[in-house]
Amino acid sequence: MRLSYPTSIKIIRVPCTGKVDTLHIMRAFEKGADGVYVVGCREGDCHFNSGNFRAKKRVEQAKEILDSIGIGGNRVRMCNLSSSDGPLFVKYAAEMHDCICAAGPNPIKLAARKKATTEAGSTLAASG
Amino acid sequence: MNVKTPSKLEKMLAAGHLAVTSECGPPRGSDPEVIAEKAELLKNHVDAINVTDNQTSMTRMCSLAACIRLKLLGLEPILQMVTRDRNRIAIQSDILGAASFDIHNILCLSGDHQSFGDCAKGQNVHDIDSMQLIQTVRHMRDEGKFLGGDDIKRPPRMFVGAAANPFADPYEIRVPRLAKKIAAGAEFIQTQCIYNLDKFEDWMKKACDRGLHEKVAILAGLTPMKSVGMARYMKNRVPGMDVPDDIVKRLADTPKDKQADEGIKICVESIERLKGVKGVAGFHIMAIEWEEKVPEIVERAGLFPRPSVN
Amino acid sequence: MIVADKKPIEEIIDTVKDFRNILILGCNECVTVCEAGGKKEVGLLASALRMYFLQQGHEVNIGERTLERQCDHEYLEEIRDIIDQYDAVVSIACGVGVQFTAEKYHSKPVYPGVNTLFMGANEARGVWTERCQGCGQCILAVTGSICPVSRCAKRILNGPCGGSAAGKCEINKDVDCAWQLIIDRLKALGRLEEYESICPLKDWSSDRAGGPRKVVREDLKL
Helix, strand or coil, X not given: CCCCCCCCCCCCCCCCHHHCCXXXXXXXXXXXXXXXXXXXXXCCCCCCCCHHHHHHHHHHHHHHHHHHCCCCHHHEEXXXXXXXXXXXXXXXXXXXXXXXXXXXXXXXXXXXXXHHHHHHHHHHHHHC | CCCCCCCXXXXXHHCCCCEEEEEECCCCCCCHHHHHHHHHHHCCCCCEEEECCCHHHCCCCCHHHHHHHHHHCCCCEEEEEECCCCCHHHHHHHHHHHHHCCCCEXXXXXXXXXXXXXXXXXXXXXCCCHHHHHHHHHHHHHHCECCCCCECCCCCCCEXXXXXXXXXXXXXXXXXXXXXXXXXXXXXXXXXXXCCHHHHHHXXXXXXXXXXXXXCEEEEEECCCXXXXXXXXXXXXXXXXXXXXXXXXXXXXXXXXXXXHHHHHHHHHHHHHHHCCCCEEEEEECCCCCHHHHHHHHHHCCCCCCCCCC | CEEEEECCHHHHHHHHCCCCEEEEEEECCHHHHCCCCCHHHHHHHHHHHHHHHHHHCCCCEEEEEXXXXXXXXXXXXXXXXXXXXXXXXXXXXXXXXXXXXXXXXXXXXXXXXXXXXXXXXXXXXXXXXXXXXXXXXXXXXXXXXXXXXXXXXXXXXXXXXXXXXXXXXXXXXXXXXXXXXXXHHHXXXXXXXXXXXXXXXXXXXHCHHHCCCCCXXXXXXX
């Protein structure tokens, strides 16, 4: 269709969203992702029966954990569409991009940055 | 029927009269006058008074203390005892405490679950259940022994009762359950309050077919309705309660300021009908927080003055 | 099996927030089946804790290990060579595992990561319900194989109580009345007349009331 979506989005392809484990989502954030969204077939249309329902539950699990540790459950979401629905894919991408921009960078990155600056500051102080 | 205890209630039933009992709840505090006042309203119109035991798991003055107070005022208390709050040591101990004040009647119950009351986070005990409590009192009285086997000095002389609900689920074991309580040693029964007279008569018939009415004295429970609101609440919100639609309709069709009177009228009519039912040995009138109406009900039902028994 | 439920992460964080080397120790048996403390849950908890500490600006070493069981010496021995790398252990096994691990590694703090609840069965995906409380004197033979000790809210042995309504317990419409179940089953087995036999007072000395319990099999001791 040659529609464009934001460059901030990195796609990881899976045969079915049922393959996505909660741990995959968690690891993505650990490694610094600002947001994760899982895009699966429309509810009731899962090619493998109920994979997208399992994915939905796992996204909810991740949401709860991310809220409890201060990362923010709003950074993860589940989306459903038909595999041929290009425009909807683009719409979801734009929505996710906007949501994450509003949420700001992953707090882990902020903390790392902060730590680096204080360390740099103290090194300067020590040397200066 | 010869009597086994000095219980006035037992004597009344043994003499062949229809017995009348009522009940009152102890206060949520330590004021002794509350119980005395309620008892004063009832004393000439009933043969014995039940004192409830932390009913609906709301912490109140204990039934035992209130019963002692009634006994000291010259009245005949029925100690209600639930198994929810005490183990078998405390149960035997409380029975002896009651017996030391010559309290001669006990009603053996399980008790509502503590989640209904003001201490929902507490433990429940149920070391023994209500059936086993009946057995325990009979054992202490008739064998004169503790559960542990030792002799009791001055065993309790208590007339043992149990509750029955002809309307509870599952219906098919309602009469077998009555038989079981009799086999455990129950000597009198107080039923849950009756509104569905047809269903009650059916239960009584089945009980009489098995000869149970000759082994135990069944007191029919009654509670006068104060309003159509109360009738609806009891119909829809209270488990094990059977309130027929025509009772609700009858109250609904009555003007609001006359509904209480109509409720009393229904109660009296029920008593009149139940007098003729085989196996009914008396009436247990429960008018919680409306004790002042009990004398009127007893009088209008032709049960006053109470016969005297020595 | 023993059924447990995850503790809130906030609670776990509160117990270990001052440590810098933490081992998350899972168990491959009951808690894996009820998805509270198995290898997957170890991974999730470790990841969550890492991210929490990173936000606080701390470099924390979070180890992950799942043993076959935490209630046997042999399996707990498997971590002897790595345990000293850690200042604290969060065991997400049942209460037995937490304690046995603590007993074996006497001077290492061991914290629980799940709330252990009951012995029960998996009724449906994500639903576990209680069946046994370990009273030590099984009476299932006389109650149609349905336990009034664990399934009746009042542990009544001659039930039902007056609160049974439409087959449900008075405490909650979602809880079956154990005695309704027993009566239905006795009926199905053609043994309803047994209902009238009075169950005698229970000997609770083999239950929790008698104190911590022990089973010794002389025929198995070497």
